[in-house]
Amino acid sequence: MRRLMILLACASAVATGCTQTPEAAQGPAARNAADATPLAAAGKIAAIRGKAMAGDTHAVQAGAAAMQKQLLHDMRLPDPTRPIDHEAARAAVIPLPGVSGVVWVDRSNLLVMVRGGQFRSMAMIDRVCHALTPLGDTLAVVVNLQDIRATTSAGAESLSRNCQLPPGERALMQGTRRIDAIDPVLRRAFEAQQRSSRR
Numbered sequence: 001m002r003r004l005m006i007l008l009a010c011a012s013a014v015a016t017g018c019t020q021t022p023e024a025a026q027g028p029a030a031r032n033a034a035d036a037t038p039l040a041a042a043g044k045i046a047a048i049r050g051k052a053m054a055g056d057t058h059a060v061q062a063g064a065a066a067m068q069k070q071l072l073h074d075m076r077l078p079d080p081t082r083p084i085d086h087e088a089a090r091a092a093v094i095p096l097p098g099v100s101g102v103v104w105v106d107r108s109n110l111l112v113m114v115r116g117g118q119f120r121s122m123a124m125i126d127r128v129c130h131a132l133t134p135l136g137d138t139l140a141v142v143v144n145l146q147d148i149r150a151t152t153s154a155g156a157e158s159l160s161r162n163c164q165l166p167p168g169e170r171a172l173m174q175g176t177r178r179i180d181a182i183d184p185v186l187r188r189a190f191e192a193q194q195r196s197s198r199r
Contacts, residue, residue, distance in 0.1 A: 078140035102185035
């Protein structure tokens, strides 16, 4: 039991060092930040210690499993025991209002085609991620939105975010995939040239 307490204390220290501050978190990430503070970790360890002293081995195991899950999240490592089935994910997202089509680009990137610029938003990504949550660990998923009715090059640019992290950040070993046919940097440079030529 003493060994378990030491292990939990070490895990807490690692988690605290890896976590973001609540100010840096956005969307779903903000909900996880409060669980990863030093105070929260100390409270969990104290609760597990109390259960251990009372001889409640089931509660100790459950508490240790919960801390392990939090540690994996703070390391930005998707839970390998909770993968999301791709077909189940498509079935869960396609009924959402504004969704025209859903396809997996690779094992991490989910491309969601929407009908209109009002659906190309971080709020829509949140809705997609919420639909995926019962299916497994959404830390493994990057949602990419594309507006099929876009009338401008800027509106046609895909909007991407990991379900549990702030924009631009990815889970461990989850690379950034370019979804757009034309590189956004090249598109913006071309638009700037067009504006200059009209002056």
